[in-house]
Amino acid sequence: MTTLFYNIKELIQVEETSKKMVSGKEMKILPTLKNAFLVIENNKIKDFGVMEHCPKSGFNTSVDLLNKMILPTWCDSHTHIVYAGNREQEFVDRINGKTYEEIANNGGGILNSAKKLQQISEEELYNQSAKRVEEVMSLGTGAIEIKSGYGLTKEAELKMLRVIKKLNENYSATIKATFLGAHAIPSTYKNNKNVYLDLVINEILPEVSSNNLAEFIDVFCETGYFSVADTKRLLKAAKKYNLKPKIHVNQFTAIGGVQAGVEFKALSVDHLEEMRQEDIESLKNTNTMPVALPSCSYFLSIPYTPARKIIDAGLPLALATDYNPGSTPSGNMNFIISTACIKMKMTPEEAINAATINGAYAMGLENELGSICIGKKANFIITKEIPSYGFIPYSFGNNQIETIYIEGVKV
Numbered sequence: 001m002t003t004l005f006y007n008i009k010e011l012i013q014v015e016e017t018s019k020k021m022v023s024g025k026e027m028k029i030l031p032t033l034k035n036a037f038l039v040i041e042n043n044k045i046k047d048f049g050v051m052e053h054c055p056k057s058g059f060n061t062s063v064d065l066l067n068k069m070i071l072p073t074w075c076d077s078h079t080h081i082v083y084a085g086n087r088e089q090e091f092v093d094r095i096n097g098k099t100y101e102e103i104a105n106n107g108g109g110i111l112n113s114a115k116k117l118q119q120i121s122e123e124e125l126y127n128q129s130a131k132r133v134e135e136v137m138s139l140g141t142g143a144i145e146i147k148s149g150y151g152l153t154k155e156a157e158l159k160m161l162r163v164i165k166k167l168n169e170n171y172s173a174t175i176k177a178t179f180l181g182a183h184a185i186p187s188t189y190k191n192n193k194n195v196y197l198d199l200v201i202n203e204i205l206p207e208v209s210s211n212n213l214a215e216f217i218d219v220f221c222e223t224g225y226f227s228v229a230d231t232k233r234l235l236k237a238a239k240k241y242n243l244k245p246k247i248h249v250n251q252f253t254a255i256g257g258v259q260a261g262v263e264f265k266a267l268s269v270d271h272l273e274e275m276r277q278e279d280i281e282s283l284k285n286t287n288t289m290p291v292a293l294p295s296c297s298y299f300l301s302i303p304y305t306p307a308r309k310i311i312d313a314g315l316p317l318a319l320a321t322d323y324n325p326g327s328t329p330s331g332n333m334n335f336i337i338s339t340a341c342i343k344m345k346m347t348p349e350e351a352i353n354a355a356t357i358n359g360a361y362a363m364g365l366e367n368e369l370g371s372i373c374i375g376k377k378a379n380f381i382i383t384k385e386i387p388s389y390g391f392i393p394y395s396f397g398n399n400q401i402e403t404i405y406i407e408g409v410k411v
């Protein structure tokens with residue numbers, strides 16, 4: 001099945017040959033073609049170009065896109081969307097003055113979600129999570145990373161990862177799984193953190209690996225959670241199983257997590273709300289992608305990741321949602337790019353690069369997704385009639401998406 005899309009007002013994020021990522025000043029460049037065409041064959045991009053070179057035949061159907069634009073679907077490289085129930089009460093508690101930390105210290109937070117998840121059946125967990133996958137796909141997300149980490153027992157962590165695997169099998173969006181057993185210290189191990197880490201490393205990790213349930217390893221490297229030494233111990237163990245690190249660092253405190261990530265060749269270091277100059281320096285000349293999660297900053301009223309400092313230092317930056325029940329109960333990548341522009345002073349070009357090609361890199365998907373490139377998956381967004389692509393972040397909170405194609409099929 002071959003489909004031609006023609007009269008595209010602007011075809012955004014085009015590439016002749018697929019690049020790994022964009023960094024520094026390059027992030028201000030968003031390659032586009034005005035008055036363009038795009039041909040897809042089955043689930044792949046077959047051809048694109050300007051209208052003067054538009055093929056006259058060789059396709060089964062054609063779609064006129066007058067005044068509408070096409071851009072790649074969003075690549076959301078950091079989420080926790082497999083979870084049970086919600087934490088709406090904690091939201092109200094925070095409105096009434098409690099802090100995220102106080103709530104967590106009183107058995108709320110991640111432990112609250114773990115309790116709910118341990119009690120729910122695998123089927124029900126799948127059903128709740130599938131709704132969220134459908135929701136984010138309808139908002140233009142075509143690839144998504146999902147973490148475990150609300151199980152915190154062997155049984156419940158494996159349950160989460162099986163649900164992620166099943167979601168990947170049943171949905172056309174590309175889904176990548178990350179094992180985040182070291183997300184919080186369960187209350188039964190409150191004074192025995194090392195015993196819990198032993199369990200994660202010696203009991204759960206081998207099962208995750210032998211059942212092929214995750215490609216990445218994550219840890220919440222943070223004061224009160226897992227130290228830099230714990231992080232290194234876990235990443236060292238995970239290396240034996242070929243799980244690549246993508247880690248939570250510098251959300252509330254800068255304790256050296258970025259350096260630990262770099263040392264273990266992490267694919268990404270995520271959050272980065274608290275960044276020291278030495279943290280920025282340590283990311284230079286590495287293959288580790290810094291990832292910012294602006295809707296977490298918005299929801300928790302914590303600082304935004306210093307995107308300008310990171311990009312102006314010549315580094316790349318990816319944007320992701322962090323969709324989870326505690327710190328970001330939203331998976332809307334359109335809101336993410338608006339917030340990045342408004343609050344982090346990223347230009348629309350930088351934000352779109354960060355949410356497409358750099359997000360793809362942060363999931364190891366840069367050869368398959370993240371741009372309009374021949375041979376890549378036919379995952380793209382058709383906009384409504386809009387004056388320019390900058391209108392997408394500008395018109396924050398409004399929906400500028402008309403149609404979404406994932407693997408060549410209308411969602």
Ligand SMILES: N=CN[C@@H](CCC(=O)O)C(=O)O
Nearest residue numbers: 109110220322324325326327
């Ligand atoms: N910071 C660690 N984990 C999640 C939040 C977890 C939660 O509150 O449930 C995050 O990325 O923000």
Ligand SMILES: [Zn+2]
Nearest residue numbers: 078080248322
């Ligand atoms: Zn997270």
